Amino acid sequence: MAKYIIKRILFGVLTAFVVATLTFFIMNLVPGGPFLSEKAVTPQAQAAMEAKYGLDKPLFVQYLTYMGDILQGDMGMSLKKRGFTVNDIIRNKFPVSARLGGMAVLLSVLIGVPLGSIAAYNRGKVIDNIIIVFSTAGIAIPTFLSSTLMMYFLSVKLKLLPSLGLTTPASYIMPVLALSLYPASYISRLMRSSMLDVIGQDYMRTARAKGVSTFKSIFKHALRNAILPVVTYLGPLLAYLMTGSFIVEKIFTIPGLGHEFVSAIPSRDYPLIMGTTIFLACFIILMNVVVDIAYAFIDPRIKLK
């Protein structure tokens, strides 16, 4: 067990390193520097700026400096938001995105798991078909469509909910719903098929034969076993929610980290792009490692190699 955990963590560190290296070199392949767009910059001033941020040194030296700084937790200064370090920006903006994402994870599990179980327990009946239709449609709607359509009907037409920002609790409703639509549908499909699998197992019949109540057989025997595939999906789900939050933050103008990332690309704010990419990537990698290890604890049948 300890060996497996160490292996997973080392692998995560390796991936994070690869991502950081890739991002650094991809970034520097883009022609044109961050200061080119500014008007009336004399060559001297530009050289001075580049010297200040260390952009005049050879690429490999820049790479080593950057990696050294990152290991000490310093992601440098933003080039466009003068006076802010990338660390500051991440510290201020990430909690907003994380709160949205966390609520969406909870909501999609809370919707998806019961729906999938209900469908499996009523296999072939009307309610099963209804759930199948909705979950099949749900995975064909990209986040930007669910958010824009919701915005049109709930804010523009019915004027029920605020359309922009995150000022009141009510303004969380639409972004979280839009983010959860796809994962909730996906989880309910996953849950339905794994629940069908479990219901057919011998131990379910044994439980029924020895007189275990339906309630207890569902919660103690079926659900515990059927939920395992959902646990493995939580890793990819986080990655999905992050990309979804790029969209949702843009549409609902929420000041989160995704918004910063997307707007940093056209403005060539290298340190900010690097910082947000590496931070988000490490976050996802870390979560994947946690999910993998948690899975091994939850399911004793899994042999760890």
Next chain:
Amino acid sequence: MDKKKNPLSLQLNVDDFVPATADEKESLVIMRESVGFWKDGLRRFKRNKIAMTAFTVVMIIVVLAFIVPAFYPYAYEEQVKGSERLGIMEYSAKEIQRMEAGESIFPHILGTDQNGRDYTIRVLVGARVSMTVGIVASLLILLIGSVYGAVAGYFGGKVDMVMMRIVDVLYTIPDVLIIILLAQVLKFPLQNLSNVPGFGWITALGPNMVSMFLVFALLYWVGMARIVRGQIMVLKQNEYVTAAKALGASNGRIIKRHLITNCIGTLIVTTTLQIPSSIFTESFLSFLGLGVQAPMPSLGSLASDALNGLQTYPEKLFAPAFMIFVIILSFNLLGDGLRDAFDPKMKK
């Protein structure tokens, strides 16, 4: 001479060589043609009503997106002066005048955008862009993934170890972040490349679109490689592989002729299911303004542009939204149907 046959005689009984009667022949007639892999799969596929409907819808969209624009009276980048921001089936004052003069003018079925471009054709061309990205990217993924997976699975051992560790690392990289970065970066070398003779087609497609193909192909082949590797590991145990080896077939030939052809069902299904997910990512990028370049429309960028006029022209959002929903849904259902028909083992 009716002499009883000596039981020890080796002489054959003449009666055994009488030609068979029609009655006897009947038992040997092949009543049904033998059912091969394709026929069997097709039969199962045709029986699946949902999959057949999805297939029909995909075909209709292909015709609408690839053939209809060639005959459509408006072009997607054509700006009709004076008919900006028309609603559904509206005509501008100028066009009404011309119609009163006896000219016939093709109606703007979904209206026009703020530059006077016909919206119907923009949605159709947008669907074409999205589908092209989806299909071409999936084919590239098929190519890279199946070759890589086949080589890893066939050679096994250390080769497999190293190749699959690379896959593991790529698999855990958060794809969208790298896709966004790479798509931005690849634009520039592709723009330069498009000036080189022989690469003029890059300009025709747009450097953005080509960079999107490449980026998707570079990042998404890992899933395909894993699946193909698993299949090849099982298939290479078969006797016909040993036989081919004994007959002196080269490794390349065995992989190409014997192994890849035998997992064709999996390849088709995985590729089909890859198309909607590529379309998903493409529309996401275009929505953020990081996808194909204006004036070329994509369903994602059309939806994004429609947000500004949401109050007055909601249909500008509904049209691309509906299109993208139908495309993804029907490809998903088609892929599920193909999986049930050609690859029953993969059924979850």
